Amino acid sequence: MSNTDSYPPEFRPLMSESIESEKKTVERDLNRSKDIQIPVIDLEHLDMEKLREACKDWGIFHLENTGIPLTLVSQVKEITESLLSLPFEVKRLLGVNSPLSYYWGTHTVSPSGNTVERAPRKSSGHLVVMEEYGRHVTRIVVTLFEAITETLSLELSVDQKTSYLSESTGVVRVQRYPRCNEFPGLEAHTDSLEISIINQDEVGGLEFMKDGEWFNVTPLANSFVIGLGDMIQVLSDEKYKSVLHKVRKMMKKKERYSIIYFVYPDKDCMFESSRYKPFRFSEFEAQAKLDVETHGSKIGLSRFLNIP
Ligand SMILES: O=C(O)CCC(=O)C(=O)O
Ligand SMILES: [Fe+2]
Numbered sequence: 001m002s003n004t005d006s007y008p009p010e011f012r013p014l015m016s017e018s019i020e021s022e023k024k025t026v027e028r029d030l031n032r033s034k035d036i037q038i039p040v041i042d043l044e045h046l047d048m049e050k051l052r053e054a055c056k057d058w059g060i061f062h063l064e065n066t067g068i069p070l071t072l073v074s075q076v077k078e079i080t081e082s083l084l085s086l087p088f089e090v091k092r093l094l095g096v097n098s099p100l101s102y103y104w105g106t107h108t109v110s111p112s113g114n115t116v117e118r119a120p121r122k123s124s125g126h127l128v129v130m131e132e133y134g135r136h137v138t139r140i141v142v143t144l145f146e147a148i149t150e151t152l153s154l155e156l157s158v159d160q161k162t163s164y165l166s167e168s169t170g171v172v173r174v175q176r177y178p179r180c181n182e183f184p185g186l187e188a189h190t191d192s193l194e195i196s197i198i199n200q201d202e203v204g205g206l207e208f209m210k211d212g213e214w215f216n217v218t219p220l221a222n223s224f225v226i227g228l229g230d231m232i233q234v235l236s237d238e239k240y241k242s243v244l245h246k247v248r249k250m251m252k253k254k255e256r257y258s259i260i261y262f263v264y265p266d267k268d269c270m271f272e273s274s275r276y277k278p279f280r281f282s283e284f285e286a287q288a289k290l291d292v293e294t295h296g297s298k299i300g301l302s303r304f305l306n307i308p
Contacts, residue, residue, distance in 0.1 A: 003255075005087045007178055008104040015180045033207045033214035033248075040064055040220065043143065052151040055228060055236075059243035060208050063144070063197075064223040068136045073199065075129045080174040080257055083126075109189045110297045130172060137197050137261040138167050144195060144226065152236050162266070164235060165194050169264040177205065177247060177256040186247035190300055191229040192288050193264045198225040203256040205248040214246075230301050231264075231281070234271045242301075276304040 004012050039054035041047070044065040054061040083091075091102050145165045149156055156164065177185070188209070200206050206217040206225060217225055233242045247256075265271075267282040284304065291299040 003085050005089075006085045006091075008088055011104070011178060014182065015178050033216045035218055036210075036215040038062060038208075038215075038217060038225075040223065041226070043067070043140065046147055048147065048151055051147055055148060055151065055232075055240040058210065059228045059241045060217065060245070061226050062220045062223040063140070063226045064220070066136070066140050066224060068133075068140070070222060072129065072133055072136065076133045076199075076259055077201070077257065079126045079129060080176075080259055084174065084176045084257070106186050108192075108292070109187055110292060134170065134172055134261075137172070138170055138263070140224075141165065141170070141195050141197060141261065141263050142167070148195075148232065148240075149235075152239060154235070163269040164231070164265050165263060166266040166269070167263070169266070171262050173260050173262065175258045175260065177251055177258075179251045179253065179255045182249050185249040187297065188244055188246040189298055190242040190244055191227060191262065192231075192285060192298070192300070193229040193262055194231045194235075195229060195263060196227040197261040198227060199259040200225060201257045203251060203254050205251065205256050206258070207246050207248060209244040230284070231271065233301060234273050234276055237273045238275055275306055276301065277306050279304050 004015055007015060039050065039058055039061040041051055041054055041061050041063050042065045043063055044067065142165065146161070149161075198206065200217070200219055202219050202221075204216065204219045207214050208217060208227075209215075227243045227245060228240055230242045232240050247258075265281040267280070267285075269281045270278060271281065271284075272278045287303050288298045288300060291297070291303070
């Protein structure tokens with residue numbers, strides 16, 4: 001199926017190129033990230049020691065047995081695909097009052113193609129499904145956050161918990177990466193938040209850095225990928241690290257979809273730790289945004305280091 005029309009005009013020339021020759025593909029494959037088995041955490045039967053190790057040594061892991069009905073996940077995938085495959089002009093022009101936004105490029109990571117438009121609310125049925133999905137991922141992230149703070153022996157009051165992990169900030173973002181040789185892609189970054197829940201499809205392409213090397217996150221059926229963000233790094237006083245990750249630029253066979261849930265601290269939440277100057281989350285966000293606008297990419301936590 002040719003669905004070039006559903007992509008922004010500036011991406012179409014990249015997509016119409018034929019997928020490069022077998023020889024070039026082999027050369028490129030030699031430079032590819034390595035395969036590795038990341039930890040698999042069972043949410044229903046949480047092994048706290050395994051979780052601690054996954055957070056300390058990896059910052060990224062698969063989460064299984066989450067209690068999300070598989071039919072709900074399939075419905076969310078179907079909605080994602082149907083919304084994103086609408087003609088670009090339709091997505092750009094419709095639904096100005098919709099709560100859904102549409103953008104292309106990587107505006108939170110670098111300013112490339114950062115135009116933000118509104119996308120259509122396709123039907124209220126879609127909204128019901130997305131809300132149900134939102135409730136599940138919120139439940140999962142709250143459970144996981146509590147367990148992570150337990151592995152750190154952090155005793156947080158209810159107010160502190162809801163400030164560090166503010167449920168009302170949660171957002172589900174659906175992303176699509178075209179099938180092509182070289183796409184502007186998602187460059188290496190850490191997420192400016194607590195925890196991300198990534199649902200990547202079977203195409204794969206998510207990569208992360210560990211001990212200075214890039215590795216693939218091989219898709220694992222019926223599970224999610226959990227990534228620790230910058231605020232877990234601060235909260236844990238660097239016992240746990242936010243994971244540097246990116247998405248491969250070349251999708252050889254198929255376009256790729258990912259459905260991600262991001263959840264942030266409250267804007268006023270104060271972070272204090274031995275390594276960083278005290279800051280409010282809103283200050284961190286504003287600095288990250290400014291850095292993306294002025295330097296082309298996020299600088300992140302090193303901006304807040306507590307160097308005497
Ligand atoms: O698409 C993905 O799998 C990851 C996306 C991501 O890391 C992000 O949007 O911050
Ligand atoms: Fe990310």
